Amino acid sequence: MLKQFFILCSGADKNLLENCSEGEQTKFSGIGATVFFTAVMAFIASAYALFTVFDNIYPAIGFGLVWGLLIFNLDRFIVSTIRKRDSFSSEFLQATPRIALAIIIAIVISKPLEIKIFEKEINTVLLKEKNAMALANKKQVADYFKSDLDKNKAQTDSLKSEITKKEKEVNTLYETYITEAEGTKGTMKLGKGPVFKEKIAKHDLAKAELNALRKTNLDKIAYNDKKAKTLQTDLDKKVTDTQPIIDGFDGLMARINALNKLPWLPSFFIMLLFLAIETSPIIAKLLSPKGEYDFKLEDLETALKATISQDKYQRELLVKTSASMHDKVYADISEDKKLYDLQRSKATELLELQAENFVAKQKKTMQ
The missing domain is CATH 1.20.5 (Single alpha-helices involved in coiled-coils or other helix-helix interfaces)
Known part of the structure; x- marks a missing residue:
């Protein structure tokens, strides 16, 4: 039963092969088994590839089944259409397009399985890339909010600077009227004379202005601090909202790119293995005698x-x-x-009739 199934997979004429020797039937059942298991590998590879895309097993299995049947039909067609000839060169020339197609199929089949085989190494590469993307994303978002944050900080620093400048002015006036009262500076007279009263009036006026400025600027500083917290909250929210996109950066194309960053030799040998499996029925037909x-x-x-x-x-x-x-x-x-x-x-009779009709028409026109 299994032998007959593999003969069916080889694309050989079943009725014609039944009259052949046992060895000939075994050869074609082996070719059919290679075609069948290549299709199975294609099913597994495509199903895994689609699972990484949709993250759902049902569409992955459905598409994998269609892809496996497509590869099975192509391989069966390739093997069944190769004919043995008297010259190897003509046989090879006939098989060249089919070998090229087999190479393409082998590469397509091997790539998803390579991704699965080197999954841990690929995850390491993707983790590094995600971390780099997260840092770059934070920097990009920070740059986006930087102008508003810098402007807000500059306004706050300016308001604080105004208060500090006014405080220095008040302290200077305070020191001036104190030294005037002590007689160490100014008029150099001890006591609270007219000059002292003038200087203390200036000090009190400046202090009142300081109090008013401090109240106004502190309100503005409090508003700017609140605005800075809002901007920082928006920045953190932007980073948080974009992080799931970075965390989801593990699709099929990302994994293929990560695979390309790994050493090429192991991946190359796996591709060669699938290439050997895919082309083995064709090579077997080319090398086997009639x-x-x-x-x-x-x-x-x-x-x-x-x-x-x-x-x-x-x-x-x-x-x-x-x-x-x-x-x-x-x-x-x-x-x-x-x-x-x-x-x-x-003919004479016909000509006479035509002449008579012509004469009759001419008479009608003359009347």
Whole structure:
């Protein structure tokens, strides 16, 4: 049962192969088994690849089944259409497009399985890339809010600077009226004279201005601090909202790019393995000598070709013979005098009728 299934997979003529030797049947069942298991590998590879895209097993299995059947049909077609010839070079030339197609199929099949085999190494590469992307994202978001934060900080520093400047002015005036009262500076007279009263008035005025400025600026600073906290909250929220996108950066293309960053030699040998599996039925057919099945198939094909060629020649000869016979028949008819006299009398009668009709029409126009 299994042998018959693999023979069916090989694309060989089942009825023709039944009359061949056991060894010939075993050869084609081996070719069919290679075709079948290549399709199974294609199913696994495509299902895994689609699972990384959709993250859902059902569409992955569905598409994997379709892809596996497609590869099975292609491989079966490739193997079944290769014919054994008397020259190896002509056989190889015939198989060249099929080998090229097999190479493409092998590369497509091997890539998702390479991703699965090197999954841990790929995850390490992706983790490094995600960390780098997270840092870059934070910097980009910070740069986006930087102008507003810098402007807010500059306004706060300016308000604080105004308060500090006014405090220095008040302290200076305080020191001036104190030294005037002590007689160490100014008029150099001890006591609270007119100059002292003038200087303390200036100090009190400046202190009142300081208090008013401090109250106004502190309110503005409090508002700016609140605004800075809001901007920082928006910045953190932006970073938090974009982080899931970075965390989800592990799709099929990302994994293929990560695989390309790993050492190429192990991946190359895995691809060669699938290439060997995919091309093995073709190589086996090219290297194997003509077998009993090949001779019988060639006999059927050449017999059919000969029959078709003979039928075509007979149809062409029939057309030529029929045309020649008709030419001869009409030539004989044209020389028959009785038929000629009959045709002449009928033509004369027709001409007379035409002349009479013409005369009648002319008379009508003259009336």
